[in-house]
Amino acid sequence: MSLLVEVFVRDPGGQMRILDVPDDLYQSAGFENWRTDVWGSQPVRALGARFFPQLADGDLVVEPEEVAHLLCETALLRIHLDPIARATEHPRTVEEHRSQIQRRLRIIEDFARWALRTGGGVLIW
Numbered sequence: 001m002s003l004l005v006e007v008f009v010r011d012p013g014g015q016m017r018i019l020d021v022p023d024d025l026y027q028s029a030g031f032e033n034w035r036t037d038v039w040g041s042q043p044v045r046a047l048g049a050r051f052f053p054q055l056a057d058g059d060l061v062v063e064p065e066e067v068a069h070l071l072c073e074t075a076l077l078r079i080h081l082d083p084i085a086r087a088t089e090h091p092r093t094v095e096e097h098r099s100q101i102q103r104r105l106r107i108i109e110d111f112a113r114w115a116l117r118t119g120g121g122v123l124i125w
Contacts, residue, residue, distance in 0.1 A: 003029040003055070005111040006123040009064075016061075019120065025111070029124050030104045033089075038101060043087040047080055049073050059125035067115045067122055074105050074112070081105075 004027045008016045021027060030038060038044070040056025051073050054060045062070045077084060081098055090097030108124070115122050 001032040003032060003034060003124055005029045005108055006125070007111055007115045007118060007120045008123050009118065009120040016121075016123070018123065019118065025114075026107055027111075028104065029108055030100075034104075037089045038084070041084070041088045043080075043084045044077065047076055049076065052077065055124060059123065062112075062115075062122040064115065064119055064121045067112050067120075070122060071109060071112045071116075074109050078102070078105055 006021070006027070007019045009019065011017050035055040039052040040054075045053050051060060051062060051066075051070050081102055085094050085098035085101055088097070088101075092100075108122070112122055114120075
């Protein structure tokens with residue numbers, strides 16, 4: 001099972017409506033165990049991340065007004081990618097794990113930019 005990234009908008013009643021994903025966007029934000037093993041890990045928390053660690057306890061809902069902050073947090077993790085990859089559990093080499101984390105961050109950034117363009121939020125679940 002893997003974590004999925006979605007873009008949502010709120011209807012006039014405040015209900016979340018998930019937008020259809022374009023065919024060219026890959027939705028995976030990592031494997032289910034990444035909730036704790038990567039995104040909620042101590043190295044990520046030690047950086048002061050506030051969005052990604054929420055995945056350790058449940059789904060992550062980033063409201064439209066917070067999406068720019070999510071992009072800043074993905075940039076923070078990208079800057080510290082090597083220590084995160086070395087310090088988090090990985091079934092493959094550190095280089096492969098680093099590449100996978102980098103790919104997932106890129107996917108999340110793509111969805112966040114789409115959310116900014118549409119005035120939506122980001123859901124990772």
